Amino acid sequence: MIEEVINSFDYIVQLKEKGMITWEEIFPSFYSIAKNNFKVIQENGLLEDVKKILAYTKPLKTLSEERKERRLEGLKDSLKILKERYLVDEVLEKPEKKLAPLTDIKYIKKVGTKRALILNKLGIFSLKDFFYYPPRDYEDRRKVVKIFNAKEDEKVVIIGNVVKSEEVKINKGLTIYNFSVEDDSGVIIVTFFNQDYVKSYLKRGVKSAFYGKIEYSYGMKQMKSPDFQVIESDEDFKSEILPVYPLTFGIFQTTMRRIAKEAIQQTYFLEEFLPEEFVQEFNLLDLKKRIKGIHFPLSIYHKERSWYSLKYEEAILFELAMIYLKLKMKEMKKGETKEIKGELTKKFLNTLNFELTQAQKRSYEEIRKDLISPYPMNRLLQGDVGSGKTVVSELAIIDVCEAGYQAAVMNPTSVLAKQQFKKLSKDLEPLGLKIVLLTGDTKESDKILIKEKLKLGEIDVVVGTHAIIQQDVEFKKLGLVVIDEQHRFGVNQRLELIKKGNHPDILVMTATPIPRTLAMTFYGDLDVSLIDEMPKGRRPIKTILIAESNRKSLYEFVKEELDQGNQVFFVYPLIEESEALELKNAISMYEELSKVFEEYKVGLLHGRLSPSEKNDVMDKFVQKEYDILVSTSVVEVGIDIPDATVMVIEHPDRFGLSQLHQLRGRVGRSDKQSYCFLVIDDDANNEIKSKMNSFSKTLDGFEVAEIDLKWRGPGKFFGVEQHGIPEFKFLDLVEDINIIENSRKKVERFLATIQSFDRYPNLKHELQTRYGDSIHLVNVL
Ligand SMILES: Nc1ncnc2c1ncn2[C@@H]1O[C@H](COP(=O)(O)OP(=O)(O)OP(=O)(O)O)[C@@H](O)[C@H]1O
Numbered sequence: 016m017i018e019e020v021i022n023s024f025d026y027i028v029q030l031k032e033k034g035m036i037t038w039e040e041i042f043p044s045f046y047s048i049a050k051n052n053f054k055v056i057q058e059n060g061l062l063e064d065v066k067k068i069l070a071y072t073k074p075l076k077t078l079s080e081e082r083k084e085r086r087l088e089g090l091k092d093s094l095k096i097l098k099e100r101y102l103v104d105e106v107l108e109k110p111e112k113k114l115a116p117l118t119d120i121k122y123i124k125k126v127g128t129k130r131a132l133i134l135n136k137l138g139i140f141s142l143k144d145f146f147y148y149p150p151r152d153y154e155d156r157r158k159v160v161k162i163f164n165a166k167e168d169e170k171v172v173i174i175g176n177v178v179k180s181e182e183v184k185i186n187k188g189l190t191i192y193n194f195s196v197e198d199d200s201g202v203i204i205v206t207f208f209n210q211d212y213v214k215s216y217l218k219r220g221v222k223s224a225f226y227g228k229i230e231y232s233y234g235m236k237q238m239k240s241p242d243f244q245v246i247e248s249d250e251d252f253k254s255e256i257l258p259v260y261p262l263t264f265g266i267f268q269t270t271m272r273r274i275a276k277e278a279i280q281q282t283y284f285l286e287e288f289l290p291e292e293f294v295q296e297f298n299l300l301d302l303k304k305r306i307k308g309i310h311f312p313l314s315i316y317h318k319e320r321s322w323y324s325l326k327y328e329e330a331i332l333f334e335l336a337m338i339y340l341k342l343k344m345k346e347m348k349k350g351e352t353k354e355i356k357g358e359l360t361k362k363f364l365n366t367l368n369f370e371l372t373q374a375q376k377r378s379y380e381e382i383r384k385d386l387i388s389p390y391p392m393n394r395l396l397q398g399d400v401g402s403g404k405t406v407v408s409e410l411a412i413i414d415v416c417e418a419g420y421q422a423a424v425m426n427p428t429s430v431l432a433k434q435q436f437k438k439l440s441k442d443l444e445p446l447g448l449k450i451v452l453l454t455g456d457t458k459e460s461d462k463i464l465i466k467e468k469l470k471l472g473e474i475d476v477v478v479g480t481h482a483i484i485q486q487d488v489e490f491k492k493l494g495l496v497v498i499d500e501q502h503r504f505g506v507n508q509r510l511e512l513i514k515k516g517n518h519p520d521i522l523v524m525t526a527t528p529i530p531r532t533l534a535m536t537f538y539g540d541l542d543v544s545l546i547d548e549m550p551k552g553r554r555p556i557k558t559i560l561i562a563e564s565n566r567k568s569l570y571e572f573v574k575e576e577l578d579q580g581n582q583v584f585f586v587y588p589l590i591e592e593s594e595a596l597e598l599k600n601a602i603s604m605y606e607e608l609s610k611v612f613e614e615y616k617v618g619l620l621h622g623r624l625s626p627s628e629k630n631d632v633m634d635k636f637v638q639k640e641y642d643i644l645v646s647t648s649v650v651e652v653g654i655d656i657p658d659a660t661v662m663v664i665e666h667p668d669r670f671g672l673s674q675l676h677q678l679r680g681r682v683g684r685s686d687k688q689s690y691c692f693l694v695i696d697d698d699a700n701n702e703i704k705s706k707m708n709s710f711s712k713t714l715d716g717f718e719v720a721e722i723d724l725k726w727r728g729p730g731k732f733f734g735v736e737q738h739g740i741p742e743f744k745f746l747d748l749v750e751d752i753n754i755i756e757n758s759r760k761k762v763e764r765f766l767a768t769i770q771s772f773d774r775y776p777n778l779k780h781e782l783q784t785r786y787g788d789s790i791h792l793v794n795v796l
Pocket residue numbers: 369370371372375398399400401402403404405406525526550551652653654655657680684
């Protein structure tokens with residue numbers, strides 16, 4: 016460890032100080048330490064520093080005693096800098112009382128019931144929550160400077176005596192308090208606004224340390240509203256790096272720090288839970304040090320190493336949970352293997368007027384293997400919009416039903432369930448399969464009947480919303496669950512399903528083109544089949560930016576398309592602040608378009624319609640009773656209308672790029688040339704234009720996702736609800752991809768060597784408390 020190297024250097028200097036070795040002996044000792052630890056020194060980026068130190072100790076014969084002394088001083092200074100940068104060790108004092116990490120935060124000194132409620136708002140409920148509450152920034156209060164040397168704009172500490180004070184009442188609402196503060200190099204004016212309590216602290220003659228930014232005002236140095244600490248002598252000032260926490264109404268930074276000081280003392284009792292091999296491999300700080308280091312680091316290096324170590328801790332635990340779960344799910348036997356005949360699928364494939372793409376064939380093959388295998392399938396079918404995932408899932412459904420099992424197909428909304436149901440009945444009924452729709456809107460009497468039939472095995476396929484699993488639906492022999500998802504369908508829910516059937520096979524479909532690295536994280540517990548190829552004959556959709564003032568020419572173009580029998584979407588964004596406004600926009604657009612295209616039929620779809628009204632509008636558009644569909648963003652997923660060739664998106668800047676990509680994917684689903692128009696305000700800023708421009712240049716969903724992720728960051732990219740994915744406190748899903756990948760690889764190797772976590776009780780406990788609920792580890796650990 017690098018600390019040991021530095022400590023050894025230090026030790027030798029101490030020996031010299033005590034006169035136990037000669038000056039000439041320093042060099043060989045240093046040299047051999049450096050040589051023996053070359054790798055560590057290099058890995059820590061210390062080579063240059065060490066070379067410099069060695070240069071001080073070169074045993075030159077001609078050196079006078081005085082120069083030797085000077086060199087020794089230089090050596091000590093360099094070592095000090097090095098130590099400061101790499102310092103992470105501090106002896107923690109043992110607190111009087113040991114508290115369990117899960118102790119309610121209200122029992123921590125300086126907290127109490129009232130403050131606890133405020134801390135709860137910050138997500139801090141227990142002592143442990145405080146340990147893992149990351150500061151948003153730090154204040155480096157180690158830089159104490161003389162007033163004379165303080166530079167403009169620099170944040171520093173100055174220590175001086177108050178020599179003068181004045182109070183200036185500017186108006187009724189504003190009083191300014193000025194204090195002249197002096198040290199042996201100069202004077203600075205310290206100013207506070209309306210904070211009359213400072214008067215009672217900063218009396219004339221009082222010594223105080225001030226931390227703040229240096230400004231200039233009327234030729235004088237000034238600090239505005241600095242933090243200050245009244246002290247007896249210079250030595251009383253503790254130079255340290257202080258955390259700056261994210262706060263909420265009702266709590267001050269100083270209070271948070273005081274609580275932090277109390278809480279962090281308890282790290283004394285923490286025991287490492289990461290297995291030694293992880294700590295070694297990634298060179299992590301020990302648990303105590305890394306927790307302390309994010310709150311009260313001893314050096315900038317300590318802070319950085321702590322953040323780095325906690326990122327690893329987070330990634331390692333998450334990957335352990337996900338991959339272990341995946342392994343365990345794989346071990347659960349299905350009970351009986353399915354006998355896949357493949358007769359019906361052959362028949363089905365013959366009815367299609369196209370051939371499967373290579374990617375579709377490959378994905379189906381992977382799925383079939385899973386179906387036959389004695390272990391349950393947990394597979395993600397990922398493919399860009401319009402890449403033909405539905406057909407692949409149909410093949411799986413047919414196989415399973417032919418083998419005598421039932422299948423359930425779940426959708427995020429009842430409107431999509433209805434559309435899906437229509438598509439599936441059209442394809443599957445001719446093969447003799449019985450298929451029903453079951454959603455919240457199904458009549459009560461029908462529901463009872465459907466449930467009865469599912470239980471008796473008289474229905475082969477049930478299509479519905481995700482609620483199917485929550486309802487008291489029983490199956491005779493559930494063999495396959497297809498989950499069409501917009502967002503992530505939680506692992507929990509999948510486990511729920513496993514409980515329902517005799518370990519049914521699970522196929523999750525997603526068109527969200529999550530960048531590969533992230534997909535591994537978010538779907539780490541699933542096997543992945545990727546449809547990375549579009550059906551033949553598709554013409555690339557043309558994406559065109561059009562200025563609002565050019566709307567007329569857009570309408571002319573739309574008219575031409577309509578004249579050729581094609582259909583057109585006009586989509587309005589969801590305006591978060593005002594659903595009413597969104598509606599108004601869509602409605603007024605609907606009215607305008609009905610006039611502009613009076614010889615055509617225009618439909619209107621928005622969130623305020625009841626599901627049956629929505630279905631009605633969709634049906635009419637599918638049946639070509641409407642030529643134009645004006646819609647709010649509810650149209651986003653899963654609608655397949657081959658004759659739709661134009662997608663007009665109003666205010667595209669209000670959408671995320673991935674969402675735009677989904678919308679664009681509603682057209683171009685046949686061999687017809689399709690278009691996507693992005694109507695941009697005339698006064699749109701350059702950022703919007705360049706973003707839309709880069710979007711218009713690519714049709715690759717993964718590329719779009721990468722751009723989107725960069726622009727919006729992972730939080731917004733995945734939406735507010737992350738569905739079963741815990742929020743990370745330290746990891747940044749974009750920046751820390753390497754850490755996530757390294758951890759995953761190491762975790763895979765680690766799990767391959769252990770049978771259970773029994774030999775790692777601390778780790779097991781940590782996994783349970785952290786992910787027991789969200790990843791449902793309780794069942795498998
Ligand atoms: N191999 C193929 N060749 C030609 N057309 C195909 C092929 N596979 C599917 N299609 C057709 O392409 C259209 C889109 O397919 P599908 O609805 O399955 O896409 P998807 O991947 O589910 O899209 P989305 O994610 O947008 O819902 C459908 O009309 C389907 O019939």
